[in-house]
Amino acid sequence: AQPEAPQPIAAPLRELPWAQLNFLHTTDTHGWHGGHLQEPSFSGDWGDYVSFAKHMRDKADADGSDLLLIDTGDRIEGNGLYDASEPKGQYAYDIVKQQQIDLICTGNHELYKANSSEDEFYFTVPNFKDGYLASNLDIYNPDNGKLEPLAPRYKKFTTKNQGIRILTFGFLFDFQGNANNTVVHMVEDTTKEDWFQEAIRDRDVDLILVFGHVAIRSKEYDHLFKTIRSVQWDTPIAFFGGHTHIRDYKTYDSKAAALESGRYMETIGFMSISGLHGTKSKKPNSTSETDIYDDQTLIKGPKFARRYIDNNLFSLYHHSGKNDSTFPTEHGKNTSIMISKARHKLELDSIRGCAPQDFFLNRAPYPHASSILSLLELNILPDSMAKAPRVDKEDKKAIVLTNTGAIRFDIFKGPYTHDTEYLVSPFTSGFRYVPDVPYDKAKRVIDLMNNEGPLFDDIAKLTGLEKWMLLPPEQYQGRKDVHIEPVVESESDTQGWLDTIKSMGQTILRPVIAKYGDKKKDKLIPGYTTQDDLGNDGDDTVHSRIAFYNVPNCIQSPIGFNPSDEDDKPKEPEVVDVAYNEFIEAWVLLALKYLGHDVKQEDTAVFMQKTMTDILTEWVQEAWPPKKGKCG
Numbered sequence: 299a300q301p302e303a304p305q306p307i308a309a310p311l312r313e314l315p316w317a318q319l320n321f322l323h324t325t326d327t328h329g330w331h332g333g334h335l336q337e338p339s340f341s342g343d344w345g346d347y348v349s350f351a352k353h354m355r356d357k358a359d360a361d362g363s364d365l366l367l368i369d370t371g372d373r374i375e376g377n378g379l380y381d382a383s384e385p386k387g388q389y390a391y392d393i394v395k396q397q398q399i400d401l402i403c404t405g406n407h408e409l410y411k412a413n414s415s416e417d418e419f420y421f422t423v424p425n426f427k428d429g430y431l432a433s434n435l436d437i438y439n440p441d442n443g444k445l446e447p448l449a450p451r452y453k454k455f456t457t458k459n460q461g462i463r464i465l466t467f468g469f470l471f472d473f474q475g476n477a478n479n480t481v482v483h484m485v486e487d488t489t490k491e492d493w494f495q496e497a498i499r500d501r502d503v504d505l506i507l508v509f510g511h512v513a514i515r516s517k518e519y520d521h522l523f524k525t526i527r528s529v530q531w532d533t534p535i536a537f538f539g540g541h542t543h544i545r546d547y548k549t550y551d552s553k554a555a556a557l558e559s560g561r562y563m564e565t566i567g568f569m570s571i572s573g574l575h576g577t578k579s580k581k582p583n584s585t586s587e588t589d590i591y592d593d594q595t596l597i598k599g600p601k602f603a604r605r606y607i608d609n610n611l612f613s614l615y616h617h618s619g620k621n622d623s624t625f626p627t628e629h630g631k632n633t634s635i636m637i638s639k640a641r642h643k644l645e646l647d648s649i650r651g652c653a654p655q656d657f658f659l660n661r662a663p664y665p666h667a668s669s670i671l672s673l674l675e676l677n678i679l680p681d682s683m684a685k686a687p688r689v690d691k692e693d694k695k696a697i698v699l700t701n702t703g704a705i706r707f708d709i710f711k712g713p714y715t716h717d718t719e720y721l722v723s724p725f726t727s728g729f730r731y732v733p734d735v736p737y738d739k740a741k742r743v744i745d746l747m748n749n750e751g752p753l754f755d756d757i758a759k760l761t762g763l764e765k766w767m768l769l770p771p772e773q774y775q776g777r778k779d780v781h782i783e784p785v786v787e788s789e790s791d792t793q794g795w796l797d798t799i800k801s802m803g804q805t806i807l808r809p810v811i812a813k814y815g816d817k818k819k820d821k822l823i824p825g826y827t828t829q830d831d832l833g834n835d836g837d838d839t840v841h842s843r844i845a846f847y848n849v850p851n852c853i854q855s856p857i858g859f860n861p862s863d864e865d866d867k868p869k870e871p872e873v874v875d876v877a878y879n880e881f882i883e884a885w886v887l888l889a890l891k892y893l894g895h896d897v898k899q900e901d902t903a904v905f906m907q908k909t910m911t912d913i914l915t916e917w918v919q920e921a922w923p924p925k926k927g928k929c930g
């Protein structure tokens with residue numbers, strides 16, 4: 299772990315269901331290879347993962363089972379370790395390379411910019427040699443301009459110890475937002491190609507393994523499952539997915555299942571399969587070469603199991619059977635040192651401000667005094683956008699809109715560092731505007747953006763952009779809405795909280811006083827309590843539940859006027875600029891067209907030459923300055 303990382307907290311653990319073929323899976327790490335420095339549950343770093351994987355590989359070699367490591371993309375954007383260097387990723391590629399990943403593919407984040415897809419071409423693909431697959435992705439070769447597969451489309455290999463013959467593919471979901479130096483082929487089109495049709499007809503395989511930057515409950519994986527199953531009626535199929543940032547496991551049929559392993563290095567996903575045929579199918583743990591899986595085990599077919607490991611040293615020591623002196627390998631320690639040196643060079647711990655309390659994206663309701671979106675809407679956007687030349691110099695009024703997906707992570711009470719800047723919002727899009735929109739039309743844009751209306755169908759038809767793209771990824775899967783009020787230990791604890799709400803001009807929700815009955819449960823650390831197709835026992839650590847609240851697609855702030863101020867009512871502006879985060883331009887322009895204000899992209903202009911990252915940082919520096927460079 300990094301020297302400044304908090305110590306993990308001991309908690310009840312569930313064992314890994316180790317079996318014949320085992321997998322460790324990471325996804326959507328988004329540069330968090332240094333681990334979480336404010337959350338003990340996720341304080342392990344990439345170096346710890348290197349050590350852990352080595353112990354688990356040794357275990358597999360010792361008992362004759364197999365272990366494969368998979369990463370399903372979105373390794374970049376969202377942490378200073380990647381974003382803060384110039385060029386971006388100056389240290390990150392060498393750090394990721396330290397892990398021996400057997401199967402790896404691309405996420406959408408690697409493709410938003412031409413530079414980052416070229417980094418895949420020049421660094422990640424060669425770093426992982428024949429482990430990198432690109433079943434539906436081409437790149438214009440930066441050396442000769444020719445369109446070619448970024449990496450091989452598929453491969454077949456045999457596992458080291460059990461001799462399991464695996465046919466494997468590496469996909470990306472039907473992503474349309476890539477820069478124009480790459481081409482993402484629709485999954486459905488790809489499955490019609492000759493190479494794919496031929497590959498899936500191979501009968502000499504024991505397992506088909508589809509890994510990808512694809513949600514495990516998606517049209518893409520449903521289609522791949524049906525297509526493969528239509529020609530391989532009984533071959534076991536394992537899927538590994540990502541993109542939606544959640545822990546999840548799905549059963550497709552009795553011989554096919556999928557795992558998704560969360561986000562931001564919080565989770566190391568574990569899946570195991572037993573009952574597979576293999577050319578050397580010796581039982582794990584057996585010392586005898588002749589102790590082959592008997593026919594009955596094989597006839598029963600595969601048994602899948604899963605575990606979501608909290609990425610901290612308490613969990614990793616336990617599952618590897620090591621302790622603080624036996625756990626770190628030389629390679630793991632050196633990887634942690636590489637990370638620490640890079641963090642130091644990038645000055646990621648330098649303090650921009652001191653957050654007076656926690657602000658949450660999905661762990662608090664919206665609107666709410668603890669909601670980062672409320673903070674943005676009521677304070678950060680109004681204060682920052684009032685400095686836009688149109689408002690400041692030309693005395694114009696404006697409505698500013700942003701998608702909630704532009705915010706990626708919570709702000710915790712305490713230091714808001716150079717690193718935090720990228721954790722909270724790493725995106726580089728600026729703010730543009732449509733000038734002088736009649737106010738009665740402008741004020742209705744937010745309703746169209748936040749409704750399930752035809753706007754989204756039309757945008758999808760016109761541009762391929764989908765509705766989920768405005769939201770935080772964690773919300774894509776449509777979880778159940780939860781509306782519970784904050785729980786505090788006693789009435790006296792509510793005071794500071796109520797004061798904060800009042801100071802932010804918020805409606806007051808009464809906090810609920812906790813009723814403690816089950817003493818054992820009270821002692822659990824709050825954390826993931828995952829429900830998936832196998833039940834609620836997937837997390838390795840037994841946690842108490844953290845609430846998850848859905849948020850709208852977009853929020854908005856009035857700039858230069860206050861529509862809710864009664865005295866101001868008659869003075870509502872006749873026209874306002876409609877300003878927006880550039881990422882949502884297509885939706886905003888179509889919404890305005892629906893409202894009878896038809897403008898083209900050429901009619902828009904730069905509202906503020908700053909990204910959301912800059913806006914947040916500048917606001918934090920002014921509103922929450924550190925005292926003598928420190929937080930109290």
Ligand SMILES: O=c1ccn([C@@H]2O[C@H](COP(=O)(O)O)[C@@H](O)[C@H]2O)c(=O)[nH]1
Nearest residue numbers: 406541703704725766767768769771881
């Ligand atoms: O410029 C951008 C790019 C993306 N977003 C938001 O991020 C999610 C996608 O995140 P994943 O990690 O790929 O799942 C997208 O839905 C947008 O909400 C953005 O706001 N600005």
